[in-house]
Amino acid sequence: MATRRKKPAQEKLREQLSSRAEDAMEVLLSLMQDETQKPELRMKAAESVLDRVLGKGAAGEAKQDAPITLRFEGVLEEWSR
Structure with a gap:
C-alpha cells in the first residue's frame, strides 16, 4: 500500500499564494491608478508593480542600456518636486 507524501x-x-497572485496584481494596479488615493500610496503601488515586472534594481540596470522617462501628472507632479 502506497503512502501519500504530505506537502510541507x-x-x-x-x-x-500563487493562486492569488493575479488578484494581488489587480489590487496594486487599481491603487496605482486611483486618483483619490494619496500620492505616496500610488507611488508605492507603482514601485511594487515595477519590481515584480522588471525585478528589483532593474530600473538602475536599464539606465545603462536605454533612457527611462517618467512623467508625473497632476498631484504626483507637484509631489515629485
Whole structure:
C-alpha cells in the first residue's frame, strides 16, 4: 500500500499564494491608478508593480542600456518636486 507524501506547510502556502497572485496584481494596479488615493500610496503601488515586472534594481540596470522617462501628472507632479 502506497503512502501519500504530505506537502510541507511552506509548499502549501506557496500554492495558495500563487493562486492569488493575479488578484494581488489587480489590487496594486487599481491603487496605482486611483486618483483619490494619496500620492505616496500610488507611488508605492507603482514601485511594487515595477519590481515584480522588471525585478528589483532593474530600473538602475536599464539606465545603462536605454533612457527611462517618467512623467508625473497632476498631484504626483507637484509631489515629485
